[in-house]
Amino acid sequence: MGQHHDHKGHSHTHIDPDAGDMRVAGAIGVNLLLTVAQVIGGIFSGSLALIADALHNFSDAIALIIAFFARKIARRPADPRMSFGYGRAEVVAALVNYTTLIVLSVYLLYEGVMRFFEPEPVNGWMVVWIAALALIVDLITAALTYSMSKDSMNIRAAFIHNVADALGSVAVIVAGAAVILFGWTWVDPAVTILISIYILWHVKSEIGETIRVLMLGAPPELNPEEVATAIEQVDGIASAHHIHLWSMQEREPALTAHLEIAAQAWSEADSIRVAVKEVLKSRFDIGHTTLELELVNPISKASPRFGHDHVQDA
Structure with a gap:
């Protein structure tokens, strides 16, 4: 008995959504223009590193386009078929962006290694000027998206694309x-390989959080055992089991649990539930909770504290 649902949403965005959309759209525009300039420059100068940087810049633009539309979708209200809302569109977009970064990096690694065996002449001055232009655009894009990246893994994925690209531009210069200065054409493919390794290292450090949200893992800042213990310390609670702690979307923790109420406290069951909700909100900032109340049954078999009972097929 006594299921209770709390569907209050939480907004963590400090920037007006429309203003944020304009920032992202501006960043998309400058990155697309730069990509065209870099590809042309790379072809005429013979620089693989410049073309590598152009490809990465194009991926910046694609990342920002994906982030832009994901932001739009995520703001849709919940409906009967999508009762949790559309907020995870941003998490999916982040995963898509990280995946494209991995594919791009492997491709650049391959091209860089092949260029070592078949070196080509490079026009150094053209490379330097176009890479300098790229660096300026990268810094503009970073400025447009930096503050937004703190509150959205979607924008953060696009921002990491951009930071890696800025370092790539420095490396190309x-x-x-x-x-x-020295006629060292081998530096060009060497830089390409370093760019690809750096991108892979950065993706490795960020993609885990995105996968954890999609896999319904507990938020990293919350200790499930600590949350369960806090619930069981509320007066009247005999035990808590079948606890599920996950993220609805980034920075929006949610919890479901079965609470066993001591027999002598059953008349206070509703107030006990309210007390549990207050503890979860005040101590752990868990605002979305579903709590099922049960009277203690001394002869029932023990239920798992976390997860479900597993019934094996006969």
Whole structure:
């Protein structure tokens, strides 16, 4: 008996959504223009690193386009078929962006290694000027998305694309300078390989959080055992079991649980439930809770504290 649902949403975005959309749209525009300039420059200068940077810049633009539409979808209200709302569109977008970064990095790694065996002449000055332009655009994009990236893994994925690209531009400038000063064409593919390794390292550090949300894992800042213990410390609670703690979307924890109420406290069951909800909200900032109340049954078999009972097929 006594199921209770709390569907209050939480907004963690500090920027007006429309203003945020304009920032992302502006970042998309400058990145697309830059991609065209870099591809043309890379072809005419013979620089693989510049083309690598252009491809990464194009992926920046794609990442931002995905992030832009994910933001739009995520703001849709919940409906009967999508009762949890559309907030996870941003988490899915982040996973798509990280996956494309992995594919891109592996491709750049391959191209860089092949260029070592078949070196080509590079026009150093053209490389330096176009990479300098790229760096300016990267810094503009970073400025547009930095504050938004703190509150959204979706925008953070696009921002990481951009930061990696800014470092790539710096590396390309170094490669161009090495050609101008010393005639070292090998620096170009070496820089390409370093860019790809850096991107892979960054993706590795960020993609786990995205997968955890999609896999309904407990938020990293919350200890499930600590949450369960806090519930059981509320007066009148004999035990808690079948506890599920997950994230509705980034920074929006949710919990469901079965609460066993001591027989002598059953008349206070509703107030006990309210007390549990207050503990969860005040101590752990869990605002979305579903609590099922049960009278203690001394002869029932023990239920798992977390997860479900597993019934094996005969």
